[in-house]
Amino acid sequence: MKRRTLFKASAGLGMLPRVGWSNSSSNQRLVFVYSRGGWDVSMLFDPKFSNSQVETASDGEPDSIGDLKFVASVNRPNVSAFMSRFGGQSVIVNGIGIGSISHKKCERLLFTGSRLSNAPDVGSIIAQRFTHLPLPYAILSGPRMTGDLGYNVCRVDQTFVSILRQDTTVNYDRVQQYIQASLGNTEEQRISEYVQTLARREQLRSQVGLFPTTIDNNPTNQIELSVQLLAKDVSAVTMLQIEPPPFHQWDTHNSNDSLQSGCYDYLFQHLSLLGEQLESTLDSNGNPLIESTTVVVLSEMGRTPVYNSSEGKDHWPYTSMLMFGSQIKGGRTVGITDAKLTSVPIDLASGEQTSSGVLLQSSHLLAGLLQRFDIDAGEYLSESPFLAPFA
Numbered sequence: 303m304k305r306r307t308l309f310k311a312s313a314g315l316g317m318l319p320r321v322g323w324s325n326s327s328s329n330q331r332l333v334f335v336y337s338r339g340g341w342d343v344s345m346l347f348d349p350k351f352s353n354s355q356v357e358t359a360s361d362g363e364p365d366s367i368g369d370l371k372f373v374a375s376v377n378r379p380n381v382s383a384f385m386s387r388f389g390g391q392s393v394i395v396n397g398i399g400i401g402s403i404s405h406k407k408c409e410r411l412l413f414t415g416s417r418l419s420n421a422p423d424v425g426s427i428i429a430q431r432f433t434h435l436p437l438p439y440a441i442l443s444g445p446r447m448t449g450d451l452g453y454n455v456c457r458v459d460q461t462f463v464s465i466l467r468q469d470t471t472v473n474y475d476r477v478q479q480y481i482q483a484s485l486g487n488t489e490e491q492r493i494s495e496y497v498q499t500l501a502r503r504e505q506l507r508s509q510v511g512l513f514p515t516t517i518d519n520n521p522t523n524q525i526e527l528s529v530q531l532l533a534k535d536v537s538a539v540t541m542l543q544i545e546p547p548p549f550h551q552w553d554t555h556n557s558n559d560s561l562q563s564g565c566y567d568y569l570f571q572h573l574s575l576l577g578e579q580l581e582s583t584l585d586s587n588g589n590p591l592i593e594s595t596t597v598v599v600l601s602e603m604g605r606t607p608v609y610n611s612s613e614g615k616d617h618w619p620y621t622s623m624l625m626f627g628s629q630i631k632g633g634r635t636v637g638i639t640d641a642k643l644t645s646v647p648i649d650l651a652s653g654e655q656t657s658s659g660v661l662l663q664s665s666h667l668l669a670g671l672l673q674r675f676d677i678d679a680g681e682y683l684s685e686s687p688f689l690a691p692f693a
Contacts, residue, residue, distance in 0.1 A: 329587075330675060331594055331596070333532075333595060333598070335541075335543075335544060335576070335597060337565070338409070338444075338543060338601065339405070339546075339551055339553035339554075339602075340604060340621070341605065341622075342558060342605040343622040343643075344356050344607070345373060345559070345566065346373050347622035348394075348643070350643065356607040359562075359563065362375050367386070367390060369634045370389050370632070370633050370634055371635045372394065377563050377567070378567040381566055381567060384573050388574070390632050391626045391627060391630060392625065392633070393625050393632055393633075393635070393690075395623040395690075397622075397662050398620060398622065398662055398663070400621060402603075403617035411664055412664050414668070415664055416683070420450070421447070421449055423446075423448065425439050425441075426449065427451065428672065429454035429538065429539050436536050437456055437531065439537065440458050440539070441540075442524045444542060453495035453499050459517050460517050466503070466507070513527070521572045524542040525542065525579060526579065528542055529579045529580060529591065532585070534586070535585075546561075546568060547564055550564045552601060554614050555616060556613060556614035557614060559613070573597075577592065577626065580595050580627065592628065596627045596630060596671075596674075598625050599624040599626075603618060604619075605618050606618045607643040620639065620644060630692065636690040638654075645662055648661075648690075650689060650690065653688075662688060665685040666688035669685055673689065
C-alpha cells in the first residue's frame with residue numbers, strides 16, 4: 303500500500319457517516335454492567351423460600367413486578383426502588399450454566415461463550431456493525447477479550463485520554479515503513495484495520511471534550527460517560543464494572559449475607575441512575591436513549607446453595623442475569639433452577655421448563671444477543687440462540 307493509498311483510505315474512513323443508520327438493529331445500543339466475583343442469586347434473582355436445600359438470608363421476602371419474581375429486603379431498598387421503576391422493562395434469566403468455578407475461566411465463558419483463549423467477546427463481535435463510529439466498543443472498566451477484533455475496541459483509561467489530547471499529526475511515511483517492516487504486503491486485512499484506527503483517532507478529536515482529563519472508576523462518572531458516548535454516536539457498545547462499596551466484595555467465602563446484601567444495594571443504586579439517565583438523555587434522533595439501549599447486568603458465577611463453616615458461600619457454576627431496556631420483553635423471569643440450584647432443561651424460545659429442552663448456557667444467551675443485532679451467531683458459536691428475554 304503506497305503512501306497516497308494509505309492516506310486516501312484513512313481520509314475516506316474519517317468521512318464515514320456517524321448518524322442515520324439504515325435499519326433498526328443498527329440503531330440499537332448495548333451496555334454491559336459487570337459485577338466481578340460471583341453473586342448469590344438466591345438472595346435476589348432466584349427466590350428459594352421454604353427450600354431446605356438452599357440456605358438464604360433471613361431478611362428476605364418474596365416480591366414481584368408482573369411475572370418478574372425477586373427477593374426484597376428492608377436492607378436493600380435500592381433493589382426495590384429499581385424494580386418498582388424499571389421492573390416492567392426488565393427480565394431476570396436464571397439457571398445459566400457456566401461450566402467452571404474459576405473466576406478467569408468463568409469470565410471468558412460468560413463473555414465469549416467459548417473456552418478458546420483467542421475467542422472474541424460478544425461486545426467486540428457486535429461492534430463490527432458500527433465501524434462507522436469513532437469508538438464502536440468503549441470499555442470504561444471490566445474485561446477486554448477481543449480476539450482478532452481489537453481494532454473496534456478501546457479501553458477508555460488515562461492512557462487513552464492522554465494520547466487523544468496530544469496535538470500530533472500522523473506521519474504517513476513512518477506508518478508506511480512500519481507496515482512494510484512488520485506486515486509486508488500480504489496482510490491486507492490487518493493493514494485496513496490499522497488504517498481504520500488512525501481514522502478513528504482523527505474523528506475522536508472533535509469529541510475530546512466528552513472525556514474528562516482524569517479517568518477514574520467512580521461508578522457515577524462511568525455511567526455519565528457511557529451515556530454520553532452513546533448519545534453522541536461515539537460508541538454503540540460500552541462496558542462498565544461497578545466495584546463493590548468499601549469493605550464489601552462479591553466473592554463472599556465468609557460473611558456471605560451482609561457482604562452480598564451491601565453489594566446488591568450499591569449495584570442497584572447505580573442501575574437506577576443508569577436507567578434514569580438513559581430515560582432523560584436523547585439520542586441523535588431526539589429519542590430517549592432507553593428506547594434503543596439494552597442493558598445487560600451480569601456476574602461470572604453464583605454462590606453455593608449452602609453456607610460453609612465461615613458463614614460464607616463458595617463458587618457455584620450457575621448464575622443469573624438481569625436485562626432491561628430496549629428489545630426486552632419485560633416484567634418476567636425466564637430460565638429455571640431446581641431445588642438444588644442447578645439448571646433444568648428449558649425451551650430456548652420461551653424460557654419455560656420442558657423435558658425436551660436444553661440446559662441453558664452462557665453461549666445460548668450470547669447467541670441470542672448476536673441474533674438481536676442481526677449477526678449470524680453460527681459464525682462464532684455452535685449453540686442455538688436463547689430468545690426468551692427479547693421482545
